[in-house]
Amino acid sequence: MLFCISTTTFAQRISGVVTDEDQNPLAAVMVFNLQTEKKSYTNLNGEFTIEASANNExxxxxxxxxxxxxxxxxGDFTRPFTISIVRTAQEIEEVQVSKVRLTGDLNTDSRNLTRIDRSAQVQQAVGVPGPPEKPRETPPPTLAKAGIIKYALSNLNFNTLYKNISGDGRRMRSSYKYEDLQDNIAWIRERVGDDYFIKMEIPPDKISEFLQFSMGLKPDINRWIRAKNLSRVLFDLEETLPKYLHR
Structure with missing residues (x-):
């Protein structure tokens, strides 16, 4: 009798596992107690622990x-329970989220992640051009990309021939690739706070390394960044997380 009173009156710690619809454990799921406003996050095995009382939601x-x-x-106080969440059906035209910074606060993040970029919509509607592309000199084509004939013809241009012989073309391509990588990392970090990655067990000094690893593993992340589609970027990052931590 005393035990029953304590579970209904006082908060206790309960445990559980969150999986997807295929029963695979899910990391970085927010578990939020609606009554106490306390929250927790699942680990790499989908496990969580949080304080709750009977009848809490x-x-x-x-x-x-x-x-x-x-x-x-x-019964939830005596044994861990398992609960599943289902992957959201993707729309053909997804809402693009711009300049959103995740804070870890449920109310703030839920508003921000569903907010449409009104400014971008207005600019597109009235035909206002976007920011200019970074000025760059076009590097000469590579043999693998252009093919033998086009590559040979391109070298009839003295400037192109010099860049290929001197290695300037290769250095240009490497430099542009590095600049794009750093720009994409900066784009994500401007919109996602360090707390988001820390909860995913990535220390602050490893965040950029994790993002670089993820872009190499899933090149589509770069495409989602160009489309300013933060939700798809985060989705792909959560898929690369276990491979990064267990590499």
Missing amino acids: LRFIRQGFDRNTKIINE
Whole structure:
């Protein structure tokens, strides 16, 4: 009798596992107690622990998945439970999120991640051009990309021939690739706070390294950045996370 009173009156720590619809464990899922406003996050095995009382409502939230809820009952205090969240169906035309910085605060992030970039929509509607592209000299084509005939013809140009012989063309391509990588890393970090990565078990001094690893593993991330589609970037980052931590 005393045990029953304590579980209904006082908050206790409960544990569980969050999986996707295929029963794969999900990391970085926010577990939010609606009554106490306390939150926790799942680890790489999908496991979490949070304080709760009987009849509290827990919400399970992760970008790219439909939200799920659970009302805590007495049995949940005696054994861990498993709950699944289902991947959100992707729209053909996705909402593009611009200049959103994740804070870890449920109310703020849920508003920001669903907000449409009104400024960009207005500019597109009235025909205002976007920011100018970075001025760059075009490097000479490579043999692999141009093919033997086009590559040979391009070298009839003395400037192109010199760049290929001197190695300037190769250095230009390497430099542009490095600049693009740093720009893309900066784009993500301007919009996603360090706390987001820390909760994913990535220390601040390894965040840029993780982003570079992820872009190499999933080159599509660069395409989502060009499209200013933060939600797809975060979705791909969460898929590369286990491989980065276990490499």
